[in-house]
Amino acid sequence: MQKVIGIDAGGTLTKVAYLDDHNEFQFKAFPSKDFSLVRDWIEAHPEIDEIGITGGRTEQLLAVLESLKSIHYIVEFEATVKGVKHLLKKEGHDIKKSIITNIGTGTSIHYMEEDKQVRVGGTGIGGGTLTGLSTLITGLSDFEEITTIAKHGKRDYIDLFVKDIFEGMEPPIEGHLTASNFGKVNILNNNTYPVPDLLATIQALVGEVITTLSIQYADANNSETIIYIGSTLTNNDHLKEVIANYTILKKHTPIFLNNCGFSGAIGALLNKLEQSEAEGKISVKKRGWDI
Ligand SMILES: Nc1ncnc2c1ncn2[C@@H]1O[C@H](COP(=O)(O)OP(=O)(O)OP(=O)(O)O)[C@@H](O)[C@H]1O
Ligand SMILES: [Mg+2]
Known part of the structure; x- marks a missing residue:
């Protein structure tokens, strides 16, 4: 697997998205009521050294991780929309504007239009x-x-x-x-x-x-x-x-969308990749990875 992962620490489930050596997404979900499982999984993969993170339980998870990895936070609805846009593109949809209804523990409803996104309700x-x-x-x-x-x-x-x-x-x-x-x-x-x-x-x-x-x-x-x-x-x-x-x-x-439960984790991963690229730490384009 590659060294950057995305995490969405939600009310019920903590979702992890990462890329394997073939640039394909892989996913994992853990119950949010036991963050030690997430910590153990991360510790079992020492190659991970950058984490993009989102979700309402971010602070609670970070308190358990105690790691020195490079962590970058993104607000949940931005991560979600970023992930959704990626999945839409991957599945060949060309949607200019849409409502996005995220049925998590509770339900959050967003409106997305080109580069604009707002939370409209829930x-x-x-x-x-x-x-x-x-x-x-x-x-x-x-x-x-x-x-x-x-x-x-x-x-x-x-x-x-x-x-x-x-x-x-x-x-x-x-x-x-x-x-x-x-x-x-x-x-x-x-x-x-x-x-x-x-x-x-x-x-x-x-x-x-x-x-x-x-x-x-x-x-x-x-x-x-x-x-x-x-x-x-x-x-x-x-x-x-x-x-x-x-x-x-x-x-x-x-x-x-397929893997729609992982939209936030995908968005957090993509956001971290963009940030690392901006800092010159990795070259996303060189790897043929299109974000
Ligand atoms: N393995 C599972 N264990 C528990 N619930 C599951 C599982 N798989 C799917 N679910 C369903 O998914 C819901 C949680 O969805 P999701 O992971 O999108 O929300 P969340 O991100 O944890 O919560 P929120 O976004 O509201 O903070 C659960 O309430 C349950 O209905
Ligand atoms: Mg959620």
Whole structure:
């Protein structure tokens, strides 16, 4: 591996991005509740001597690292947008302006346009809500388990849809839209709910709130596309489907990028590479590395 790494110390996960000897990105994620794992991994790779870092837990991680490596901090949303632009280019997208919705522990929403980027808003509903509610309601707390099981669930006996309210009438909006997440519980009074159904319904609640808000910001900023990123989407096709369907229904274009959970870590890495190059420490262009 090469000597520069990027770290995004987030509320739940600490993401690391680095380049291997073939200039290909490699990624690693560690739970943020145990920074000694990150420290051990860095110490096991003595070739690392420059670190670009971002994320809300930066100070807490640096306190554990105690290393003398050259460290360069970049604010989270700048790192995120930098990483997203890189991934867009890599995947051949040509997006002039877009909303970027980062579904982390919580959700942060940005607007990006050429060289301009602003944080436009956010919501506390995010990946932490998904795992938190899942734990309280079903007892399951493992993200992979939650998302795998959610795929097999049905929402029909828990969520109240528009068509359920307007039974026998022409509804004013499309009947399959959710009228009330979890709204059927006290109408049907079922006694038991299968775990997959509960998890699918929690995913839909999280996905629909985030999409609704993202669409409002997209409309306010005249943006057709919404790029959804963050580790909550990792191997989570069910959530992506909820988000994509609703975004498309509202006449916007959803974009999901590979490795989107690592956008911040990639941005921190690229920023550190640029800084080292500016200081003459490395020659990025000479290596054929296009940032
Ligand atoms: N291995 C995992 N362990 C725990 N949560 C995971 C895992 N993989 C994906 N997740 C999901 O990803 C979410 C965290 O996403 P992400 O890493 O983008 O956020 P963060 O950067 O830690 O938080 P924030 O940006 O809000 O500070 C979790 O809340 C969970 O829903
Ligand atoms: Mg984050």
